[in-house]
Amino acid sequence: MDHMSLPFDTDEMLKGLKPWIECESPTFDAAAVDRMMDLAAYDLAAAGAEIERIPGRMGFGGSVRARFPHKDFGKPGILISGHLDTVHPVGTLEVNPWRIEGxxxxxxxxxxxxxxxxxxIEAIRQIALAGLETPLPVTVLFTPDEEVGTPSxxxxxEMEARKNKYVLVPEPAKPDGGAVTGRFAIARFNVRTRGRPSHAGWALKDGRSAIAAMARKILEIEAMTTEDCTFSVGVVHAGTWVNCVSSSCEAEVLSMAKRQEDLDKGVEAMLALNGEENDVVVEVTRGVTRPVWEPDDGVIAMYELARDIGKEIGFDLTHGSAGGGSDGNFTGAMGIPTLDSIGVRGAGLHTLGEYIELDSLEERARLIAGMLLKLK
Structure with missing residues (x-):
């Protein structure tokens, strides 16, 4: 028996997946993420794993590490690395509820x-139920903070990856269903402008608006975008009263580059914005960074194995480097063979129309099962 004859059942998978989707788990709501970790821990244990709960820190939820029984338990094997936090606030289910349409x-x-x-998890469960043993021991690590750059x-x-020979990251497949074999570098920045408060009605000229200064700064930052290094401002917080000239404004900036040297130059340009203009102080600090991950022979060998398994299942798995960070950036940049984005097909991630393709549940479960049974 092999991955092709495992009895994956799409209806059963839908039944198991529904509670996961209906347990909303935005990154910034640690209690919500922990509820999701409970569900995952139960399903991992029910699939045969030994479970460890790792407490959260820095205000984030905790993590789950699951290790499956194996004759070589504790020796280097395969790490499946995933995150259970989402970008969607609690209440998004009302706008994009669990439903199946075609x-x-x-x-x-x-x-x-x-x-x-x-x-x-379903791939591991079906392998166990079939009485098969993977050549290598398998560990699953689910974490709570990928959507904000994995600060905690x-x-x-990285330590879990060091203990293993291979890393599989079931992030969503690329639009063509392809896998990711490298990722661009990403840096985050926090920008603050500090002005001078005053009453906006009768003493407007006495004030120095931190909001107005930030608005100019945002245009300046986004204008720094080139083919080699992009800059975008995604979060702005300021102001409490419309009749007060705001004395403080905060923004978050994301920068992405295909090469580390281009990102390093971008970091330099951002930090150079520190200073004072028109009595308004501009402060730029570094947030979390993801290193460039460039594929090596180990990554390509993993991809070729996955492509062969895909052909058996009936699809052609493409590959390439991608923008948008993932925890694969870390393990890939460490030189540990990593195959990313082998998860389900779909579209609309990070939007209110997010969905997956129903028939990709079985396809991807079979792909992952094949990888687990064939990686040596």
Whole structure:
């Protein structure tokens, strides 16, 4: 018996996945993420794993590490690395509820990346039920903070990766269904402008608006974008009263580059914005960074194995480097063979129309099962 004859059942997978989607788990709500970790821990244990719960820190939820029984238990094997946080606030289910329409299954976080995480567990469960043993021991690590750059669990992921020979990341497949074999570098920045408060009605000229200064700064930052390094401002917070000239404004900036040297130049340009203009102080500080991950022979060998398994299943798995960070950036940049984005197909991640393709549940469960049975 091999991965092709495992009895994956799409209806059964939908039944198991639905509670995951209906347990909303936005990164900034640690209690919500922990509820999701409870569900995952139960399903991992029911698939035969020994479970460890790792407490959260820095205000984030905790993590789950699951190790499956194996004759070589504790020796280097395969790490499946996934995150259970989503970008969608609690209440998004009202706008994008769990529903099945034709070949589409909707819900917040279903594509990024609860669907891929769930089918990974299902692959392991079906292997165990069939009485098969993977050549290498398998560990699953689910973390709570990938959507904000993994500030609280990077060391945990990197240390777990060091203990293993291979890393599989079931992030959503690329639009053509392809896998990711490299990722661009990403840096985050926090920008603050500090002005001078005054009454906006009778003493406007006495004030120095931190909001107005930030508005100019945002245009300046986004104008720094080139083919080699992009800059975008995604979050702005300021002001409490419309009749007060705002004395403080905060923004978050994301920068992405295909090469580390271009990102390093971008970091330099951002930090050079520190200073004072028109009595308004501009402060730029570094946030979390993801290193460039460039594929090596180990990554390409993993991809070729996955492509062969895909052909047996009936599809052609493409590959390439991608923008948008993932925890694969860390393990890939460490030189540990990593195959990313082998999760479910779908579209609309990070939007209110997020969905997966129903028939990709079985396809991806079979792909992951094949990888687990063939990686040596």
């Amino acid at each position: 070949n589409k299954v909707y819900g917040p976080g279903i594509q990024d990346m609860k669907g891929g995480n769930y089918v990974s 669990t990077r060391e945990l992921i």
